[in-house]
Amino acid sequence: MELRHLRYFVTVAEERHFTRAAERLGIGQPPLSLQxxxxxxxxxxxLFRRLSRGIELTDAGALLLENSRHILALVDRTCTDVQKLSRGEIGNLRVGFAGATYFQPLVPAIIREYRLRRPDVVLSPEQSNTPSLVEGLVEGRVDAAFIRPPIVTADELEVELLVKEDMVVVVPSNHPLARADAPVSLAALADETFLLFPRAIGAGLYDAITSACQRAGFLPRLGQEAPQIVSIAPLVGAGFGVSVVPRSTTQIQTDEVVYLPIAGNAPKAPISLAWRRHNPSPAVRLFLAVAREMAREWRKTLR
Structure with missing residues (x-):
């Protein structure tokens, strides 16, 4: 049975007349009757009883009409959905966020703009660290991810820098430097205990911080490790030490800590977008386009 036969049948059933059905379908009446x-x-x-002035459905025809309408509606809906999916208008997009990247204003701006353009795409967020998200990308569990570069380059991935932000010092609110009304030199922290996250979950930021300390003339004395970047401010406030964090994480406000700009050559906290190099879906391609567009606009505001 071909779908066109069902369409012919439904048209004849609705018109109750072969000639009118043939005109509606744009075919001859004899070929329609034959089909x-x-x-x-x-x-x-x-399926039909022939009457003197038209036709009527038999019971079998009435049942076929009901089911044919459901079948044709499903086929039409399926074709429409496949076309929408091929254009990236529907589907599921799994986006990863590493190392508190979601605090950087550009990142939620990209998400908002994408959702405006593709409201029917289900966006599934996944918060993790850069190595885990890279693994998820390679294995196909994540479609695109905001990561902290650099990464161990995988042939399967493309990585594009979106933004770099300054890092700032975070100290307990009772620290002598907390009353500073000017940028603070990292050298002023040479005798402090540093609270950092494990290098394994954010090698890029970790190395940027320790390298900046070395340029300032000292090796940071490392103390307790924070499980992740967002844990640093509360632990600093609890007296575990001082730290250096991306400026955007100053949105974590508490009376127990103070954030201070860094004098001189402050370390940077870059954010890149990573995705699988081969066969990105239409939804991913649009997400990349939106991210690039928003990043360009963002950089213009910083000039």
Whole structure:
């Protein structure tokens, strides 16, 4: 049974007349009648009773009409959905966020703009660290991810820098430097205990911080490790030490800590977007386009 036979049948059933149905379909009446006869033979049932002034459905025809409408509606909906999916208008986009990247204003701006353009795409967020998200990208569990570069380059991935932000010092609110009304030199922290996250979950930021300390003339004395970047401010406030964090994380406000700009050559906290190099979906391609567009606009505001 072909779909066109069902469409022919539904049209004849709705018109209750072969000639009018043929005109509606744009085919001749004899070929239409022949197709209906073939359909009846294939099904093994009479679908129409011929009357003097038209036709009417048999019980078998009425049942076929009901089911045919459902079948054709499903086929039409499926075709529409496949076309939308091929254009990236529907589907599921799994986006990863590493190392508190979601605090950087550009990142939520990208998400908002993408959702405005593709409201029917289900965006599934995943918060993790850069190595885990890189693994997820390679294995196909994540479609795109905001990561902290650099990464161990995988042939399967593309990585594009979006933004770099300054890093700032965070000290307890009772620290002598907390009252500073000017940028603080990292050298002023030479005798402090530093609270950092494990290098394994953010090698890029970790190395940027320790390298900046070395340029300032000292090796940081490392104390307790924070499980992740967002844990640093509360732990600093609890007296575990001082730290250096991306400026955007100053949105974590507490009376127990003070954030201070760094004098001179402050370390940077870059954010890149990573995705699989081969066969990105239409939804991913649009996400990349939106990210690039928003990043360009963002950089213009910083000039």
């Amino acid at each position: 209906i006869q073939r359909l009846e033979r294939e099904i093994g049932a009479t």
